[in-house]
Amino acid sequence: MSEHSVFDEMLGRDAQIRAPYQNFFDWFDKEDPKRLRAKNREAEELFRLTGITFNVYGRSEAEERLIPFDIIPRIISGSEWAKLSRGIEQRVRAINAFLHDIYHTQEILKAGRIPREMISQNEAFQPKMIGVDVPGGVYTHIVGIDLVCTGPGEFYVLEDNARTPSGVSYMLENRETMLQMFPELFSKNRVQPVQQYPIDLRRSLAACAPSMSQSDPTVAVLTPGIYNSAYFEHAFLADQMGVELVEGHDLRVIDGRVAMRTTHGYKPIDVLYRRVDDDFLDPLNFNPDSQLGVPGIMDVYRAGGITIANAPGTGISDDKAIYSYMPEIVEFYTGERPLLQNVPTWRCSEPESLAYVLDNLEDLVVKEVHGSGGYGMLIGPTATKKDIAAFRKKLKARPKNYIAQPTLSLSTVPIFAKAGLTPRHVDLRPYVLVSPDGIKITPGGLTRVALKKGSLVVNSSQGGGTKDTWVLEE
Amino acid sequence: MLGKTANGLFWMYRYMERAENTARLIETGQRIALTRLNQTDEEWLSVLQSADCLEGFNATHDEISRDLAVDWMLRSKDNSSSVVSSVNAARQNARLVRTAITGEVWEAVNSAYMALKKALSRKVSERDLPSVLRLIRHHAALVRGVTHGTMLRNDIYDFARLGTFLERADNTARILDVKYYVLLPSARSVGTSIDNVQWESILRSVSARGGFRMEYGAGGGPREIADFLILDKRMPRSLAFCVGKLCDNLDYLATEEDAGAASREKVGMLRNGLLSKSIDDILDYGLHEFLQKTLQELSMISRQIEQDFRFYA
Numbered sequence: 001m002s003e004h005s006v007f008d009e010m011l012g013r014d015a016q017i018r019a020p021y022q023n024f025f026d027w028f029d030k031e032d033p034k035r036l037r038a039k040n041r042e043a044e045e046l047f048r049l050t051g052i053t054f055n056v057y058g059r060s061e062a063e064e065r066l067i068p069f070d071i072i073p074r075i076i077s078g079s080e081w082a083k084l085s086r087g088i089e090q091r092v093r094a095i096n097a098f099l100h101d102i103y104h105t106q107e108i109l110k111a112g113r114i115p116r117e118m119i120s121q122n123e124a125f126q127p128k129m130i131g132v133d134v135p136g137g138v139y140t141h142i143v144g145i146d147l148v149c150t151g152p153g154e155f156y157v158l159e160d161n162a163r164t165p166s167g168v169s170y171m172l173e174n175r176e177t178m179l180q181m182f183p184e185l186f187s188k189n190r191v192q193p194v195q196q197y198p199i200d201l202r203r204s205l206a207a208c209a210p211s212m213s214q215s216d217p218t219v220a221v222l223t224p225g226i227y228n229s230a231y232f233e234h235a236f237l238a239d240q241m242g243v244e245l246v247e248g249h250d251l252r253v254i255d256g257r258v259a260m261r262t263t264h265g266y267k268p269i270d271v272l273y274r275r276v277d278d279d280f281l282d283p284l285n286f287n288p289d290s291q292l293g294v295p296g297i298m299d300v301y302r303a304g305g306i307t308i309a310n311a312p313g314t315g316i317s318d319d320k321a322i323y324s325y326m327p328e329i330v331e332f333y334t335g336e337r338p339l340l341q342n343v344p345t346w347r348c349s350e351p352e353s354l355a356y357v358l359d360n361l362e363d364l365v366v367k368e369v370h371g372s373g374g375y376g377m378l379i380g381p382t383a384t385k386k387d388i389a390a391f392r393k394k395l396k397a398r399p400k401n402y403i404a405q406p407t408l409s410l411s412t413v414p415i416f417a418k419a420g421l422t423p424r425h426v427d428l429r430p431y432v433l434v435s436p437d438g439i440k441i442t443p444g445g446l447t448r449v450a451l452k453k454g455s456l457v458v459n460s461s462q463g464g465g466t467k468d469t470w471v472l473e474e
Numbered sequence: 475m476l477g478k479t480a481n482g483l484f485w486m487y488r489y490m491e492r493a494e495n496t497a498r499l500i501e502t503g504q505r506i507a508l509t510r511l512n513q514t515d516e517e518w519l520s521v522l523q524s525a526d527c528l529e530g531f532n533a534t535h536d537e538i539s540r541d542l543a544v545d546w547m548l549r550s551k552d553n554s555s556s557v558v559s560s561v562n563a564a565r566q567n568a569r570l571v572r573t574a575i576t577g578e579v580w581e582a583v584n585s586a587y588m589a590l591k592k593a594l595s596r597k598v599s600e601r602d603l604p605s606v607l608r609l610i611r612h613h614a615a616l617v618r619g620v621t622h623g624t625m626l627r628n629d630i631y632d633f634a635r636l637g638t639f640l641e642r643a644d645n646t647a648r649i650l651d652v653k654y655y656v657l658l659p660s661a662r663s664v665g666t667s668i669d670n671v672q673w674e675s676i677l678r679s680v681s682a683r684g685g686f687r688m689e690y691g692a693g694g695g696p697r698e699i700a701d702f703l704i705l706d707k708r709m710p711r712s713l714a715f716c717v718g719k720l721c722d723n724l725d726y727l728a729t730e731e732d733a734g735a736a737s738r739e740k741v742g743m744l745r746n747g748l749l750s751k752s753i754d755d756i757l758d759y760g761l762h763e764f765l766q767k768t769l770q771e772l773s774m775i776s777r778q779i780e781q782d783f784r785f786y787a
Contacts (some may be wrong), residue, residue: 047590049581050570226569235572243574250478263629263783264733462709 007151007411008423009074018152020075020472024188028421036071039181043069046180051172052232067157068465069174070415071181073449074426078192078474080153085430085441087155087340090330092439094430095162095317097333099139103129103313113328118321123370125199126287126313132302134311136208140244140311141273143202143432144168144445146166147340156343156408158427163315164275167466169233170405170430172197172240174446174468190286190473192443198240199275199442200433206308207435209270219272220260222251224292229469234275248276253296258306271307272297278312305425320369320403323346344406348399357404358395361388363450364396364404379456381407410428410456413467415449425450427458428469444469477784479631484779486567486575486583487621487637493560493615495645496547497607500526502679504603507540508663518543524652524679527555537572544603549594557610579617587614610686632686632723636779638725643716644772649679650703651765658696658761673699680711700761701753713768719747720775729782737778744771 005013009395010021016024047053047066053223058366078085100120103126130320146158165228177185202219209217223234225247238245250260253267259266273456274281280290285298300306316322322329324345329337344355347368357364366378378391395402412423429443447467458464484638503521522528522543531538532552550556554563565587568580575583589609598606604645611643654677673696677683686694686702694702706712724738756764780786 050577051580051584228555228567231569235569239573239577243573244476244477244479250476261784263475263477263480263727264729264731265784367590 006409006423007154007424008148009413010421011414011423012152019393020077020080020305020470021104023261024073024075024185025183025438027188030386033420034357040071040416042070043177043181047173050173052169052236053290057136064289067170067460068451069177070449070465070467071178072414072416072421073178073341073468073470074413074428075470075472076444076473077324079209079460081192081443081471082474083153084147084155084340085443086431088145088432089332089439090336090339091145091157091160091326092140092190092434094216094326094330094333095140095143095160096137096434098329099162099311099317102316102411103132107109108329108332110254111332112324113332115324118325119316120154122321123318123321124313124316126316129311129313132311133304135210135304135307137315138208138434138436140312141205141208141311141434142316143434144429145340145432147316147428147430148343148408149372149428150408151411154341155428156341156344156452158274159224160326162310162317163427164231164277165431166233166275166311167429168197168449169236170466171431171442171444171446171469172236178468188204189470192473194444196430197442198237201237201440202241202243204433204435204437204440205234205271205273205307205309207437208309210304210307212304213270216267219271219273220246222246222248222276224280228275230275237273244419248292248294250288251292251294251297253294256300256305257305258294258300259352269306275310278315279300279304281308281312287358321344321349322368324403343408346404348395348402348404353404354395354399356360358392361395363405366402366404369401369403379407381457382454387449407456413447413449415451415465422453425456425458426451426467443471475574475629475633477786479574480629480783481780481785482567482571483505483574483630483633484637484640484785486489486564486571486743487634488641489560489564489567489585490583490614490617490643491641492639493557493564494556494611496555496557496560497610498679498681500544500547500603501544501607502675502707504540504673505678515539520652523548524649525555526648530554542596545597548606557590558594559589571627574630576620578620578624581604582613582617582620586617589613617775629727631782632726635723639716640772640776640779641642641738642700642711643720644715644769646680646703646711646713646716647765648770649676649773650700651762654761654765658757676703676737682709682711685709697714697753697757700757704756705748705751705753714738714745714748717741717748724779734779734782737775737782740771740775740778742773744768 007013009235010018012018047069063265070349108114109119130469142165143162146161147155148158149155171194187387204453205219206217220243221234221238221243225231235245244262251258252266254266257268259268259270276292279287280292282293282295282298283290284295297306301308324347325340327338346357347352348357357366362380364380367378378387380388382417410425413426414421415424426449427449428445428447432444433440446465447466447469450456450458453463453464499521503517506517515528518538518540522531525547527547535542540714546553546556548557551559553559553566568575568583572580590613593606593765622632653672674683676699677686680703682703686699690698702709702712704713705717707714709715724734724741727734728738
């Protein structure tokens with residue numbers, strides 16, 4: 001891992017345009033910056049019109065905001081991608097095997113590869129899933145693996161999203177926007193398409209239908225509703241797949257099936273792609289106050305009457321304490337060395353690690369075990385003394401709640417700023433579909449970019465933007 | 475289709491239609507105010523009445539003036555039928571049924587929302603009023619156009635049409651009811667030029683002036699106007715036309731399970747009532763009474779559609 005010099009994916013370390021970017025750069029160099037700036041504004045107009053907006057939690061005045069889009073694509077060579085996708089496939093396979101195991105015979109615990117309390121005392125472990133045989137044996141139908149790059153071909157997994165990874169609509173709309181604005185770029189570069197994702201998703205979900213369902217299973221997307229921050233994406237995916245978008249109050253359990261209220265009465269659903277958290281899925285089985293779920297759906301699920309995607313209880317593999325065991329998990333279930341690297345992680349639950357972390361707070365990134373969205377974390381190198389002192393207290397009070405990692409030197413990709421090209425840090429979230437027919441990875445994924453100079457936080461809720469991500473044909 | 479989706483479609487198109495109708499009413503009011511010699515604001519009273527928002531206006535205002543009335547109908551968030559409220563509600567429903575409408579319809583509704591949000595962010599001056607009203611009509615036409623040009627002719631389209639024609643019939647009946655007295659035979663005998671202005675205003679409120687002139691040339695009086703707006707089957711805003719469309723669309727929705735049988739029966743009765751009458755029968759029966767009865771039946775039909783197609787749980 002290179003600690004000091006930052007790797008730029010377009011310029012490398014020696015300011016020589018790297019091969020995948022050559023074609024693009026030649027084009028860019030000849031373009032009039034004025035025209036590009038106009039195109040940038042045009043892109044924003046397009047996004048506003050299609051309504052690709054998200055709601056920021058805790059900010060009522062900015063009810064609907066756009067995620068800033070940058071017109072400079074992030075480009076990955078075909079061979080680099082091929083290598084990367086083998087690693088992703090291996091990891092996703094292991095995650096599914098791990099989930100099946102911990103909800104059945106728990107071989108990995110018996111073998112002593114993971115401490116028992118990591119599972120039994122984990123809030124994300126779902127006791128109601130013990131012994132449940134999920135349709136097709138698939139737990140994580142849709143996975144997003146967050147990766148960061150530190151040098152040529154050097155990728156690390158930052159976190160796994162096996163619960164309900166979001167953002168795929170941006171991947172699709174970013175490409176759509178680029179195609180509309182710069183068609184000439186796509187005739188000069190052979191970019192692997194992403195537009196097949198919604199159809200793949202529908203096929204993949206249908207292939208996971210319970211054995212009792214008909215030849216053409218009914219798929220639906222469950223949304224918490226129009227005020228949810230990701231509502232646009234829920235509607236977008238349902239629309240692109242050509243399936244119904246339902247809310248809890250459209251559904252009811254009838255004769256052992258989950259059925260939706262249509263204009264011609266109730267119609268059973270075979271596969272429910274839910275974008276509602278486990279806790280709100282079923283007021284009879286989980287949070288009794290939930291208005292978003294379907295009373296009794298878990299009983300139908302356990303009896304094999306419906307497929308819930310992703311399965312309840314998959315959140316445990318997103319857990320950052322479990323993350324630190326991922327190399328062991330991959331080896332245990334695949335019998336192979338992990339192809340994708342984990343970021344070295346200190347578990348603050350272990351006294352020695354805690355001592356090290358407390359001594360080196362100013363150099364480390366400390367994260368909450370169950371946190372997400374970039375909230376509740378400390379980035380040592382950029383934090384003030386006061387922040388560090390406050391965090392030290394929190395850490396000492398609940399060490400089990402935290403893990404720590406070294407600050408990686410994240411790669412940069414240029415953005416198109418007022419002054420021209422300027423490097424900004426990026427990450428990458430490829431999207432993976434799992435079904436009994438196999439694992440499918442859409443080439444590319446969502447590149448998130450920190451728009452502030454020097455910032456490492458790419459989350460859209462905290463001022464990050466996105467880029468189109470190209471994987472070139474070999 | 476989900477019951478919720480049918481409901482969202484129905485109301486999305488009702489609200490788009492309403493926004494347009496409100497704009498037309500304002501246009502008419504403004505025109506009369508400008509072409510009249512004695513300056514009173516009486517006209518705005520009847521415009522507010524036609525738009526069915528006089529009660530709310532009176533609850534929040536002490537006097538009626540052009541500025542207050544126009545602002546209430548264009549921009550007020552307290553008035554659920556104002557153009558701003560209607561377009562907001564149409565877009566909110568469009569978001570809800572995003573999967574049922576085409577991308578182009580969504581974009582048309584969303585761009586209507588964005589353009590009107592901007593145009594109506596501040597009080598509209600008298601000078602800017604014509605262009606703002608034109609903008610509203612323009613966007614409503616755009617939504618109607620892409621709906622026509624891009625949507626499949628299936629149950630989704632049928633519910634959209636039901637919303638459109640129910641709102642339109644309701645609107646035409648209301649406009650006529652507010653102005654019914656100028657069309658009565660007793661008023662006819664007065665025959666002053668003021669009446670001509672009033673008749674014109676009715677025709678303008680439903681965009682029927684051109685059609686009427688094409689049909690009747692320079693002639694035609696109140697009896698013909700009433701006939702044109704109530705019974706003419708070619709005039710796209712007449713009661714007979716709208717009710718005929720309601721019938722057609724409910725027929726398309728009928729299936730083996732006989733969905734919507736009760737709504738079809740109610741609309742059928744309303745249509746037969748219109749078909750079997752001449753304008754003189756209606757005037758003899760009492761124009762006001764007839765329109766009130768029609769408005770009641772329309773609202774019953776709306777409720778029956780909600781029930782038949784499971785709009786709510």
